[in-house]
């Protein structure tokens with residue numbers, strides 16, 4: 001636990017010294033339990049919209065969060081990250097009332113370029129060069145979709161990478177974003193480019209890691225995925241880390257991919273929920289279920305298409321629906337982008353736009369290959 005004094009910052013607002021703490025969100029802690037622990041009226045929780053209750057449930061155990069207390073040990077402000085762009089803010093206003101809202105996480109983004117010759121393995125050497133396990137993991141995740149890295153890569157193959165890393169209070173957080181990469185193996189260059197939230201090869205063919213089945217026969221989509229960008233007019237942030245499929249109560253829910261159940265039971269605003277992990281980087285969340293299929297428990301292996309439960313509206317009061325969330329390396333992605341019947345290839349005008357967009361990255365990758373084990377940095381502030 002790190003304690004630091006922020007008196008200079010807060011004496012204006014509260015007239016006394018305030019103490020800041022960096023804490024870690026405990027395993028099994030929910031928003032309601034947190035309110036209870038700090039003697040805060042649970043009405044604030046019950047009055048939240050169901051979207052906000054869902055968002056509150058997105059707080060993961062182990063996430064660092066920040067607390068400000070006054071000299072009487074009363075909470076003044078709590079900031080808890082929910083995903084990589086938004087944080088939950090609970091604060092005491094001037095009249096002594098607590099309020100809860102969601103605000104952007106302020107961070108800076110640094111773009112880095114890197115080139116290295118592979119001595120042992122792409123993962124090992126990337127980690128050795130950068131000390132960033134998450135970067136190595138993300139790189140493997142991007143390439144495992146096109147190449148069998150274990151077989152394809154040989155010693156002295158070359159790897160070039162352009163990526164961004166987010167920093168908050170000088171600490172990296174979340175996962176890096178790979179903008180462009182080149183893997184030169186057997187004298188062939190394998191490119192990967194990020195474009196509009198997906199990865200493509202140099203010919204504009206989408207690089208797809210997995211294809212998910214639609215988990216339920218739905219009547220309509222009642223809420224789409226949103227990554228939590230600030231609404232330009234309302235100045236509000238309301239990400240929705242999944243897609244809501246409205247369906248009749250009791251409709252069967254099928255596993256969208258093979259995997260192991262890592263969590264099954266009640267989870268805050270998500271009500272009855274099952275989490276399934278497919279491989280190391282993909283996690284799926286099925287929420288608001290009315291019932292679980294018999295015999296399922298943590299560590300159960302489920303096959304793609306297997307019935308895992310029924311649609312309900314547990315955890316909230318609106319109509320029955322399945323909230324379906326998909327996380328790649330803990331980062332929420334749009335589930336609809338993963339549900340496909342065929343690979344997507346860019347064509348026509350979109351392909352032209354893509355070719356324009358990747359040009360500077362191609363150039364930068366070429367520049368990068370002229371030096372070894374080097375890193376270039378370029379920081380810009382974002383909010």
Ligand SMILES: [Zn+2]
Nearest residue numbers: 242243244323
């Ligand atoms: Zn939802």
